[in-house]
Amino acid sequence: MIQYTHVNIVAEDWRALADFYIRVFGCKLKPPVRDHKGEWLSRGTGVKNAALAGAHLILPGFADDGPTLEIFQFAEMADNGASSANRKGLRHIAFRVDDVGKMMESVIQNGGSCLGEIVSRRIDGVGTLTFVYVHDPEGNIIEIQSHKPE
Numbered sequence: 001m002i003q004y005t006h007v008n009i010v011a012e013d014w015r016a017l018a019d020f021y022i023r024v025f026g027c028k029l030k031p032p033v034r035d036h037k038g039e040w041l042s043r044g045t046g047v048k049n050a051a052l053a054g055a056h057l058i059l060p061g062f063a064d065d066g067p068t069l070e071i072f073q074f075a076e077m078a079d080n081g082a083s084s085a086n087r088k089g090l091r092h093i094a095f096r097v098d099d100v101g102k103m104m105e106s107v108i109q110n111g112g113s114c115l116g117e118i119v120s121r122r123i124d125g126v127g128t129l130t131f132v133y134v135h136d137p138e139g140n141i142i143e144i145q146s147h148k149p150e
């Protein structure tokens with residue numbers, strides 16, 4: 001069996017970032033809050049003296065047993081520089097919404113920022129895609145999108 005479970009964001013302040021995703025996107029806290037440390041965590045993560053705290057958030061549109069957004073904060077963190085849409089590796093998470101502009105404004109009002117501008121494009125076989133890339137308060141990229149079928 002293979003089943004998708006979560007995507008992780010390592011945060012400077014896990015509580016503040018979790019609160020952002022709860023307020024703006026309607027995620028819900030999935031107890032318990034995590035507070036892990038020890039040799040087992042260091043072995044599993046490959047991080048010497050690993051210690052972390054955080055939580056899983058239930059994503060909008062999913063039940064309690066669905067995939068989650070995991071937001072953790074390590075006691076010691078490495079810096080990786082500014083995030084950009086064309087950097088190698090995992091780049092963004094995406095939320096489908098009814099009103100891209102309204103959600104973009106909510107992101108900004110809650111401490112996020114714009115990375116791009118709202119655009120719409122008809123895509124054969126899909127319909128009209130409207131989207132924008134934004135940053136959450138810690139600079140992680142979020143795609144906000146809506147689709148109108150053909």
